[in-house]
Amino acid sequence: MNSEQNPKKEKLENKANLESLSDETLFKMVVSSVRISRIYQLDLSKITKLKYSEEELEFRRRVFWTFYAFDKSGMSFSGSIPTVQDRDIVVNLPENDFWWRYGGECKVEHPEIIFWNHIANSENNERFSKGDTRNYVKMRTLSGEISVFAKRRWLKKVYNPDDDNCLLVKLIDKLEKFEDTIVKKPPVDFDLIKEAYSEYKDTIRFTMDIEHILYKNIFTQFHSFMKTTLYQTEMVRVEGIHMHPGRIVSAKNVLVDTAKKQIDSIYELSKVLPLEYWENSTAIKGLMSAITCLNYMNISPKNSLEMSKKLEHLKEVYHKLSSYSEIPIIFLMYLDRLSTFIYESHKKNENNILLFENMKKYSIDESDVHPWLVPKYGALFFLTCCFQESFSVMKIADYLYIKDTFATFVNQHLKAESSINANVKPIGNPNTFAKSATLPVVPSSSTKNNNGSSYKTNYDQYVKYSKLLEESIPNSSQNYFYLYMVDILSSAIVQDIVSNPVNNQTNFEPQFIFPTINFDNLNNEIDEEDQKNTTEYDWAELDKMFWS
Numbered sequence: 001m002n003s004e005q006n007p008k009k010e011k012l013e014n015k016a017n018l019e020s021l022s023d024e025t026l027f028k029m030v031v032s033s034v035r036i037s038r039i040y041q042l043d044l045s046k047i048t049k050l051k052y053s054e055e056e057l058e059f060r061r062r063v064f065w066t067f068y069a070f071d072k073s074g075m076s077f078s079g080s081i082p083t084v085q086d087r088d089i090v091v092n093l094p095e096n097d098f099w100w101r102y103g104g105e106c107k108v109e110h111p112e113i114i115f116w117n118h119i120a121n122s123e124n125n126e127r128f129s130k131g132d133t134r135n136y137v138k139m140r141t142l143s144g145e146i147s148v149f150a151k152r153r154w155l156k157k158v159y160n161p162d163d164d165n166c167l168l169v170k171l172i173d174k175l176e177k178f179e180d181t182i183v184k185k186p187p188v189d190f191d192l193i194k195e196a197y198s199e200y201k202d203t204i205r206f207t208m209d210i211e212h213i214l215y216k217n218i219f220t221q222f223h224s225f226m227k228t229t230l231y232q233t234e235m236v237r238v239e240g241i242h243m244h245p246g247r248i249v250s251a252k253n254v255l256v257d258t259a260k261k262q263i264d265s266i267y268e269l270s271k272v273l274p275l276e277y278w279e280n281s282t283a284i285k286g287l288m289s290a291i292t293c294l295n296y297m298n299i300s301p302k303n304s305l306e307m308s309k310k311l312e313h314l315k316e317v318y319h320k321l322s323s324y325s326e327i328p329i330i331f332l333m334y335l336d337r338l339s340t341f342i343y344e345s346h347k348k349n350e351n352n353i354l355l356f357e358n359m360k361k362y363s364i365d366e367s368d369v370h371p372w373l374v375p376k377y378g379a380l381f382f383l384t385c386c387f388q389e390s391f392s393v394m395k396i397a398d399y400l401y402i403k404d405t406f407a408t409f410v411n412q413h414l415k416a417e418s419s420i421n422a423n424v425k426p427i428g429n430p431n432t433f434a435k436s437a438t439l440p441v442v443p444s445s446s447t448k449n450n451n452g453s454s455y456k457t458n459y460d461q462y463v464k465y466s467k468l469l470e471e472s473i474p475n476s477s478q479n480y481f482y483l484y485m486v487d488i489l490s491s492a493i494v495q496d497i498v499s500n501p502v503n504n505q506t507n508f509e510p511q512f513i514f515p516t517i518n519f520d521n522l523n524n525e526i527d528e529e530d531q532k533n534t535t536e537y538d539w540a541e542l543d544k545m546f547w548s
Contacts, residue, residue, distance in 0.1 A: 030067060031083050039064045044090040058100065064091050065137050072140045075147040076225070078379055086141060094133040112204045128208075132215040135182050139222050142178055146171055146226050150233050150378025159241050171230055175223070183223045188216050188265065194272040210277060217269060224262035225285040228292065231255055232374040236392040237399050245361040252364045252372065256296050259289035260310065267313040275320050286314055287331050294339050295372040298346065299365045311335075338373060341387075345394035346370050352396050359396065371399040462489040 034040060042048060042060055049057065068089075074080040094100070103120035106113065119128065149171060153164065193213055200206035234243065234251035266286050269278075290311060297307035318328035349370055356369040363369060376392045393399050465486050 031071075034064070034067060034083060039091075040068075040084045040088060041090040043092050055104070058095065061091055062094050062100075062133070065094060065133070069136065069140045072144045072147075075144055075151075076229075076379065082144065086144065093137055097130065097133050098128040116204055116208075130212050130215070132212060135219065136215065139178070139182070139219055142174055143222060143226055145174070146230050147378055150229050150375075153233050153378075154236050154238050154376060159238075161241075168230075168233075175226060175230065178219075178226075179223055183216075183219050186216075188213060188220055188269070190268050190272050193269070197273060210273070214277065217265075220265060221262065221285040224258050224265075225288055227258050228255055228262075228288040229375075229378055231258075232288075233378065235372055235374045236376050237371070237401075239398075239401050248362045249364055252368075255292045256364070259292035259296070262286055262289045263293070263310045263314050266317055270317045270320065275317075275324065278321070284327060284331060286317075287335070290314055290331075290335055291338060291373060294335070294342055298342065298370065299368045303365070337387075342373050342394075345373075349394075349396040355396050355400060355402070358400055369396075370394075371396060458489050458492040462486065462493060465489060 039060060042057065042064065052060070068084075071083050075082060096103075099120045101120075102113070102116045104117075106117040108114070149167060193210065196206055196209045196213075200209065231251040231254045234247050237243070263286055293307040293311050297304040297311075315332060318332050321328040359369040359371075360366070371392070371394050373394060374392050375390060377390065379390075388394075469486055
């Protein structure tokens with residue numbers, strides 16, 4: 001009696017110990033098993049093929065590809081390193097899903113199972129096999145390639161634009177082929193799902209129809225996820241690397257269009273099929289699109305209303321899924337944190353409102369003047385220790401590659417003008433430029449000044465800084481400084497001309513071509529006793545002050 005009870009007790013204890021192990025420990029055990037057994041090279045050895053039957057080999061292939069899919073999922077969200085590199089894998093893709101499930105010897109006397117077993121063993125079973133598992137592996141492989149590209153694209157010590165663009169084009173081409181051959185042929189049919197659920201629920205026929213449709217849904221959601229991940233890399237800003245504004249605008253449009261379609265697809269499926277049939281992975285892939293919505297809804301009231309509805313739909317689905325898993329609730333909390341982070345970043349950027357004009361070349365709307373929140377390394381949780389470090393820059397000055405000192409310098413003048421207009425004395429700024437009493441100001445007209453000498457001095461300086469502006473690197477701090485000086489000097493020359501008695505005629509309107517960004521409003525309050533000689537500046541001192 002004791003001898004019979006001890007084995008049972010031992011089995012129960014082993015089961016309890018196994019359940020108590022953490023997921024991380026279990027995953028490490030699986031990884032060790034894969035490496036030791038070298039199952040990832042199953043079809044390389046001829047001995048293996050002699051040792052196992054074809055059915056046993058197919059079973060082992062499917063076991064490996066299941067592990068492969070799980071391993072690749074970690075790359076998408078945490079940027080983890082894959083257990084096995086794709087180049088080392090020698091395992092055939094799964095074949096004939098229909099026969100694998102229903103073919104072979106049938107020992108069950110269920111009439112419906114016997115019926116499908118007979119069809120699976122017949123010669124005409126190919127039309128029932130959809131190759132979903134095979135396509136699923138292809139999807140995971142492509143997803144892994146895109147995840148690696150997104151992770152490494154901006155980690156390179158030496159950036160080679162030719163290699164980078166070549167790889168980007170290849171991945172876009174693969175993604176388009178995946179869409180044309182797997183996602184669109186045919187697309188997910190929500191009416192068919194609704195009909196199949198109402199007529200064939202709890203039957204094998206329902207399982208067959210819905211399983212293939214759910215695979216199609218997985219392919220659709222993953223395609224949107226991969227597309228979002230790939231195009232988000234176009235919007236990451238790295239100092240010293242120039243990205244054409246047109247590419248950023250194009251990426252934004254692609255992301256917005258993808259986000260709308262993906263969230264609509266998730267919501268439509270939730271209305272026709274109970275969530276108990278869903279895969280969690282399909283719904284959580286909408287997280288990236290939700291981040292796009294957070295960026296887009298801050299552009300204008302119209303966009304805000306539209307995207308708020310999309311987010312509410314996704315939130316509704318996540319709340320329903322929370323009955324089966326805690327992950328959707330965690331994602332909702334994460335989105336709330338991201339929303340707060342975006343709002344706070346925008347509030348800080350309003351201190352640099354003068355720089356909004358320079359953001360318009362990257363915008364898809366007149367009010368799109370803030371940097372978008374995008375993962376810097378592809379994965380959302382690449383740096384779990386440092387929340388902000390996982391994302392691209394959100395400060396507008398950093399986005400435009402402008403030094404904080406210069407941004408503060410410009411905004412000090414903007415604040416001074418606002419304070420003067422409101423008859424309020426401006427609050428001092430601790431920045432060294434704001435403390436200086438020799439900052440350049442737009443001169444007021446004065447007939448007492450030597451206009452000929454002033455005009456010559458200002459014109460010579462205008463020519464000097466115009467040449468420096470042409471030779472400077474676009475979007476560099478020097479570029480913005482030279483642009484500022486050219487505009488200031490243009491205003492000074494205009495004042496010289498207008499104040500000249502020769503030009504004091506009725507209906508006289510001098511015509512000039514000015515730079516695109518106008519700083520004419522950058523005025524400082526000037527005491528009456530200090531208005532003398534304001535049309536000439538100590539340019540050497542100003543240069544020294546700016547670059548020191």
